[in-house]
Amino acid sequence: MNPVRLRSSLVLLLIALASTCSLSQPDDSTQKLSRDIFKQLIEINTTDSVGNVTAAAEAMAARLHAAGFPATDIQIIGPNDRKKNLVARLHGAGKKKPVLLIGHLDVVEAKRSDWTTNPFQFVEQNGYFYGRGTQDMKGADAILVTTMIRFKKEDYQPGRDIILALTADEEGGKSNGVDWLVKNHRDLVDAEFVLNPDGGGVQLENGKPVMMEMDATEKLYSDYQLKATNPGGHSSLPVLDNAIYHIADALAKLERYRFPFELNDVTRAYFAQMSKTETGQKAADMKAISSTPPDEQAIARLSDDPLDNSLMHTTCVATRLDGGHANNALPQTARANVNCRILPGHSIEETRQTLLKIVDDSKVTVSSVGSDGEVQSESSPRKSFPPPPLLPQVMNPLERVTHEMWPGMPVVPAMATGASDGVYTSPAGMPTFGISGLAIDVNDVRAHGKDERLPVKSFYDGVEFYYKFLKAVASE
Ligand SMILES: [Zn+2]
Numbered sequence: 001m002n003p004v005r006l007r008s009s010l011v012l013l014l015i016a017l018a019s020t021c022s023l024s025q026p027d028d029s030t031q032k033l034s035r036d037i038f039k040q041l042i043e044i045n046t047t048d049s050v051g052n053v054t055a056a057a058e059a060m061a062a063r064l065h066a067a068g069f070p071a072t073d074i075q076i077i078g079p080n081d082r083k084k085n086l087v088a089r090l091h092g093a094g095k096k097k098p099v100l101l102i103g104h105l106d107v108v109e110a111k112r113s114d115w116t117t118n119p120f121q122f123v124e125q126n127g128y129f130y131g132r133g134t135q136d137m138k139g140a141d142a143i144l145v146t147t148m149i150r151f152k153k154e155d156y157q158p159g160r161d162i163i164l165a166l167t168a169d170e171e172g173g174k175s176n177g178v179d180w181l182v183k184n185h186r187d188l189v190d191a192e193f194v195l196n197p198d199g200g201g202v203q204l205e206n207g208k209p210v211m212m213e214m215d216a217t218e219k220l221y222s223d224y225q226l227k228a229t230n231p232g233g234h235s236s237l238p239v240l241d242n243a244i245y246h247i248a249d250a251l252a253k254l255e256r257y258r259f260p261f262e263l264n265d266v267t268r269a270y271f272a273q274m275s276k277t278e279t280g281q282k283a284a285d286m287k288a289i290s291s292t293p294p295d296e297q298a299i300a301r302l303s304d305d306p307l308d309n310s311l312m313h314t315t316c317v318a319t320r321l322d323g324g325h326a327n328n329a330l331p332q333t334a335r336a337n338v339n340c341r342i343l344p345g346h347s348i349e350e351t352r353q354t355l356l357k358i359v360d361d362s363k364v365t366v367s368s369v370g371s372d373g374e375v376q377s378e379s380s381p382r383k384s385f386p387p388p389p390l391l392p393q394v395m396n397p398l399e400r401v402t403h404e405m406w407p408g409m410p411v412v413p414a415m416a417t418g419a420s421d422g423v424y425t426s427p428a429g430m431p432t433f434g435i436s437g438l439a440i441d442v443n444d445v446r447a448h449g450k451d452e453r454l455p456v457k458s459f460y461d462g463v464e465f466y467y468k469f470l471k472a473v474a475s476e
Helices: 010-018 028-042 053-066 138-153 177-184 243-256 265-277 280-288 296-302 306-312 348-359 392-405 456-475
Strands: 074-077 085-090 099-104 123-125 128-130 162-167 193-195 201-205 208-218 220-229 315-323 333-342 364-369 411-416 439-441 453-455
Touching: 028 053, 028 138, 028 456, 053 074, 053 085, 053 138, 053 162, 085 138, 085 177, 099 138, 099 177, 099 456, 128 456, 138 162, 138 456, 162 177, 193 392, 201 456, 208 265, 208 392, 220 243, 220 348, 243 315, 243 333, 243 348, 243 364, 265 280, 265 306, 265 411, 280 296, 296 306, 333 348, 348 364, 392 411, 392 456, 439 453, 439 456, 453 456
Parallel strands: 099 162, 099 193, 201 439, 208 411
Antiparallel strands: 074 085, 085 162, 123 128, 128 453, 201 208, 220 333, 220 364, 315 333
16 A cells, blocks of 8 residues: 655645535445445455465355356466465456456454454444454455445446456465466456556545545565675774675765656656645646756755655665674674665666666675565566556546545546555556545554554445446446
8 A cells, every 4th residue: 555645735625625515425235235344354364474365255255156246257266275366257248358456355464462452353443443454455355345246236237347356465475366367367357457446545634535546657666685795803903894884885875876857657747736736835846847857956855755755766775784793803794775666667677787886886796685585696677667548448437436526626646656466467468557435544544554444434435436436437
């Protein structure tokens, strides 16, 4: 899930007015259905350590089957017994290629002793649903399953097939379900485009909805190891050639370096939209960075904001450090981990080459660290995909339904600075959009954290949003 944030006072004002209108919420039986599914998902532990994704996939398959989906349209498949994925299909008129919905069933670990409530028990309290996965992303999974069931029960025939894939190992683990499905069962998940409610969503500020963020692209995650080695020796006889100093120097150079400024179609649209809701210098700077050539001072000022900075640059930052083996010995080894978030269009290896140039020290090696922790001298040529065009068959329904449910609230295309399962579907030629109707307050982002929770109202609004939005998409 992409860390939420917002700004704007002007929009707030507009929205304060808009939010006094009550949203249409689903009827009682739909509310009960969605809540039951949500509860069931929260109470099936799907952590990598002791959980079981297959159990959650099977529970959802049973619900779809009971609602009238034939067994031939429901698959439970995966590389091993604990990490099976659900793929279900609602047949359409076949006018266009299908739309694929993806949602991960796995959740981040949660310790009972850290939490106020049991993280694997669904608790409703003071207007919130509590439990591991309420924000990331079992609330959205429950909404997708509810929507499929509603469509089936009302005999709705979409213009195109709607495929639902609920999958394993987005948060970690070795059996990423989206990757596995794309590689092994492309026929089952092949689609014109993908909707992923793990990204985007309605941003609240102090309870007021401010914008509908839509993630249209994302940065690429990569780790590197900087390492210096040395014969060492007695610390009473220091020499200049010291492994720790080499690493310290390298990191000081990294600290001063800024990767080149770069906008893409999505971030350009984002800053253009935000410049309308910002005021003063900030608004002017957001406009000035899009001029040719871009205004260097505007870039510098915006770069002081961590999010704006991250949207304009590849970032690399030191995150771990270790070295030496005794207080009274010269260090034989020193190491640092550097974590990079790479802009679309650039590769992991290209970024390693840049780090080598920044460090500029033959005593310091720069290696790639894989997701399994393995250190390799060369990196993968993998690139984050350039942003897909903002498809009208996605954007038009999104604008329409957003304005219907939250009058006056802008839809803002954005680049996620984190990562999602879109890294598997986008490179496979299926443009992927992070779209969610769930509203979370900017000060209440608890994904991966303690006492994760989702406002009850937000959940039911989200149920209604996806029903309307998906119907609009599938009817186009
Ligand atoms: Zn997630």
